[in-house]
Amino acid sequence: MKLKDEKTEVKILKAAKEVFTKHGLYGARMQEIADIAGINKALLHYYFRNKEKLFDAVFEGALKKYFEQMMVIGDTSLPVKDRLFVFVDNMFTFLEEYPMMAIFILKEVTLNQDVFKQKIKQIKSNQPFLIDVLQDAMDKKEIKSFDPFVFMINLQSLCAYPFIAGPIYKNMFISHGYEWGNTHDNIEKIKDSVKEFITFKFQ
Amino acid sequence: MKLKDEKTEVKILKAAKEVFTKHGLYGARMQEIADIAGINKALLHYYFRNKEKLFDAVFEGALKKYFEQMMVIGDTSLPVKDRLFVFVDNMFTFLEEYPMMAIFILKEVTLNQDVFKQKIKQIKSNQPFLIDVLQDAMDKKEIKSFDPFVFMINLQSLCAYPFIAGPIYKNMFISHGYEWGNTHDNIEKIKDSVKEFITFKFQ
DNA sequence: GCCAAAATTAACCATTTGGTTAAACTATAA
DNA sequence: TTATAGTTTAACCAAATGGTTAATTTTGGC
Missing domain, CATH: 1.10.10.60 (Homeodomain-like)
Incomplete structure (x- = not known):
């Protein structure tokens, strides 16, 4: 080109x-x-x-946007579970908009950790960190106790990976004779499954 | 070293x-x-x-290994749940050995889909596909009914993403002053959480 | 011990790569 | 028109890098 x-x-x-x-x-x-x-x-x-x-x-701003989704939206009047649902919605909105950016950033950070360590540090946010919100809710006995780090990683895995691996699934499913596209319908299904996971952890 | x-x-x-x-x-x-x-x-x-x-x-064979993870180990004498546990164990073993492989493959597939379409096809396996195994178990009422595609994607998300995003988490947690100590220990925690997810879906 | 083959090395080489320099071109305002 | 600042280029450069060569050391069978 x-x-x-x-x-x-x-x-x-x-x-x-x-x-x-x-x-x-x-x-x-x-x-x-x-x-x-x-x-x-x-x-x-x-x-x-x-x-x-x-x-x-x-890539000015792309990194910032990417890492900002790791912060929890701060409407503290809502129960933690609802805030997490909003978090998931935002996450999916972001990922639907920048599916390529996600894999690019991940790859760059993985391959060039020392360079990105500084760039990540520069990204400041006044939003509370997901870990803290969860820990706080646990301390107040609002939710069942579990490892907030593992949960956060689980949650982001469920949200991000389907987009990152989208092309693989598409090819694989097609070559096995299955029907599956990256349609909005399927994305909604996956989003629901993530919320189901949250509900399970909070039950 | x-x-x-x-x-x-x-x-x-x-x-x-x-x-x-x-x-x-x-x-x-x-x-x-x-x-x-x-x-x-x-x-x-x-x-x-x-x-x-x-x-x-x-990385000879790594690609093959990677895609073979997507096939369920064919020991049909075991219950589906146990077979999935083995699947998760294999997945983690592979990813711990080739943490960079996952993202490497993802990037290659995303970038050059047609080439990989053939490579994936070349990888022939007489192992049954995870989707089929699940569908079969559902038909036989061995497990609760759910969308096997979404489950498969959930499962692989939970396994693969922590490795792909590992460096990000490491840097982010450190720069937020959190303890995220011994890596293998944490990987085991995440692996357990994946098995917990399977148990939840199969309950 | 001898010798040929395999293993290993130091010294090179050619190319690539990010980056520089100085000159040339272009627009534009006085 | 012309002076000037901004833009663009060809020609370089030094360092890095993948790769080669020819010589040296090690190994192992006789």
Whole structure:
């Protein structure tokens, strides 16, 4: 894909997003970005001083959004269970909007932990952390006691993985002669199953 | 980690697995692999002609193994629930051994679906598909009735995602001042929670 | 002990890669 | 028109990297 008739900066950002998404921070080549943008490599460094700066510019905000969903929405007037239901709804809304971003971020963080450690630290939120909300509810005997860390991981697993692994399921089910698409219907089914899981843990 | 007193080929494979797992195919450096293996870089090329060959050697069969996890072990003498427990054990064993494999496969499949469609088809197994096993058990009224697709996705989500998102959790928990100590201990906790989920669905 | 084959190494090599430089081109305001 | 600031390019550069070569050491059968 060659890009023309656009402001250079936009061309670069689009090309960079394409290449970074495909190959990651390490695998991406500045030359390929320049080629796709249809410009000279030096121009990349003119607009964005270096590779990492360009990377940051491309994914500015994406990381933040991704990690913000790990915070619980703070309507403390509602029971914890209802707040978690809202949390799940938000999670699915986010993931339906950015299914590619999720896997990209996960891969980048996995492969390049030291770099991302700092970027994650920079993300600040005034929302309470899910762990704390759960622990608090347990202390007040509002809910049954269980390991909040494990629960949080379970919950996010149930929400996120279906999107990340979507293509695998699609291929696998099809090649086994089953009917299954990433239709909104199926997503709703999965969402319900997550809420069922919450209800089970809270019973 | 320096490796000594082992057959060179084994040393190389162990070191390569460590480095590939940490940095991926692109990010891995042959020099680092050589250093960890405690040998000369040229020796890598003596045993494995080039980087990709070495990568293939390290992850030879891993893909096959991964997809075989999706088949239920065919010991039909056991109850379905026990077979699922074995399935979960196998899944965790595999993922602990190749934590980077899951995300690697996910990314590859997402990126290049047609290529993987064939690879998945090539992986032939005479093992029954999890969906079928569940449907069969439901038909025989051995277990409560539920959507086997959603259950399968739930199950694999609970198993795979903690490994895929492991680095994120590690960093996030640490940066929030939480204790998330010994990794294997926590993995066992999560594994138990998956089995608890199975028990819940089968009750 | 001798010798050939296998294993191992140090020193290189060619290419790639992120990044720089200085010159050239372009728009635009005075 | 021309001075100026902003934009774009070709040509480089140094470092890193995957890979090679030729020589040296080790091994094992005779």
